[in-house]
Amino acid sequence: MVDIAQIRKDIPHYGNKVFLNSAGSSMMPSSVVQKINYYLHEEEKIGGYKVADVNANEIADFYKQAAKLISCSPRNIAFTNSATDAYIKALSSIHFKKNDVIITTDDDYSSNHIQFISLRKRFDIKIIRIKNLENGDLDIADFQKLVKKHTPKLVAVTHIPTNSGLIQNIEAIGEICHQKQIIFLLDACQSVGQLNVDINKIKCDFLTTTGRKFLRGPRGTGFLFVSDRLLEENFSPLMIDGGGAVWKGVDHFEMLKTAKRFETWEVPLALLMGLKEAINYANLIGLEHIQEYNEKLMLHLRKNLSGIAGVNLYDKGSETGSILTFRKEGKSLEKVTKSLEENNVYFSISQTEWGLIDFNKKGIDWVVRLSPHYFNTTEEMDKVSEIIKQI
Ligand SMILES: Cc1ncc(COP(=O)(O)O)c(C=O)c1O
Known part of the structure; x- marks a missing residue:
């Protein structure tokens, strides 16, 4: 209630x-600010590494809370600095090559379009947009035709655009991608925290979101969901670091098994704790x-x-x-x-x-x-x- x-x-x-x-x-709810202040104060007193050790369980709880929020497992969650940070890491894990196709929409977020254009410049890929119906909804029949014709490498849809209240029919998109095993990247930056977002209904492979908007968390936070399928297929960010992988041999590293391979080693833990508190607050309501x-x-x-x-x-x-x-x-x-x-x-x-x-x-x-x-x-x-x- x-x-x-x-x-x-x-x-x-x-x-x-x-x-x-x-x-x-x-x-932000005051408990979010209190949590951040508490954590920073502890860092002031005993140094960042010790605080992280002492608070290991609470830090682990961030992944549980985020997983609960969107109905997945903690292993599918990576903390990020923003929705865009999550988006870039997801995109960087896809092996684009010349003539690969990204299917997206007219209403996707501006930075997503900028990134697709940037990918096109570097890899000579193609960007195709799904038609809209007269009322603004996505034309799902057109999407089906595009999928059949182009066999896209990636489908990227923004759930709710930044500049209008439109809610896209992402379940229909997700179902088609799921059947065809096409990577589906969902920008849920404006919907997580506002709507009851359930991964099992959406069936996306990546979901990106931010902390500071409808989740009521601090600025400089976000998270990424990565599906089990992609984790098992060894998807990882192009620029992986010692947080996501272990250097095992001179020419060889081993990735973490979980979505944490999409994180960098250094994480603003005070802010992560703040976001955890914000998500917990939403989950409790x-x-x-x-x-x-x-x-x-x-x-x-x-x-x-x-x-x-x-x-x-x-x-x-x-x-x-x-x-x-x-x-x-x-x-x-x-x-x-x-x-x-x-x-x-x-x-x-x-x-x-x-x-x-x-x-x-x-x-x-x-x-x-x-x-x-x-x-x-x-x-x-x-x-x-x-x-x-x-x-
Ligand atoms: C739909 C959508 N996607 C992505 C973003 C980017 O979020 P961030 O600034 O956390 O990277 C925004 C920000 O307004 C947005 O509205």
Whole structure:
């Protein structure tokens, strides 16, 4: 259950702001900050190596908590410094060669597109994008045709884009990839912590996510899921180090058996502990409760805003999540920003560079992005709606 009174007590500095930027960097529960402070303080007292020894069980618990969150085994989890760090390591483990095909989408994250283009420059691979249906959903029939025609090396899909609330039909993508044994890389940066993400339903090979967004962890954290299939097939990051492998002979190393082979030896353990605490916090509430609460909250906000004259909502798709994007006719970016800031609303502006193809299709170059989470209330949704009405 979402006990909103307790949850708000756990954010002692919330004040009178209306915090709607969990898709950017959310507000941490105080227990997360306490855990990081405690750990750093211990490092101050006895040095980093000793603290790691003393806290070995708690550190191991990070992998258990992350595994519980997405329903896999701790052996499938690697700590990373960000979602992008996880993504790069996953991509680097794939042996691309000339004419290999990556199938992706128009709505994938900008950095993912940049990495695919970079791979194309180096390895002369091909990048193909799945068509969208009129309503913004992925055209699964088109995807099936593309798979048949190109036998892709990799399918890479972003669950929820950074710049719109669209939720992609990743179960359908995962099922097809699973049947054909195609590597499926899921960018779940905006969905983990917001939705009840279950690896067994998605059937992906890699999942990447960040700590600071809907998981409410510290900045500089994330994690990577690697499937058993890929672990058994010895997938490993190109630049593996002494954290992921042991130097056994002059010309030979042996990799760890678990996804920890995707980590580097040095890890910011204070932050890992903070992320563990954030995940534990979410697990205790229960992701099914968080998702249910968020769905109601968003329904309320979308209904409110769609009833205001001049407000245009830009989120496509038959399913949308906790990212809402809008503009108000005739109101400049400066005007909207100023009004929201004056009223202590925390939000983001998404611009073309973060979703180039999507923005071009929509014929716009910016949107206001509101991303409520389970610590927000319907009263806050009403408050922000009234502010937007007055702009
Ligand atoms: C969909 C998506 N993927 C990946 C990222 C990158 O996350 P990070 O900054 O943790 O690397 C973001 C960040 O906004 C994102 O929204």
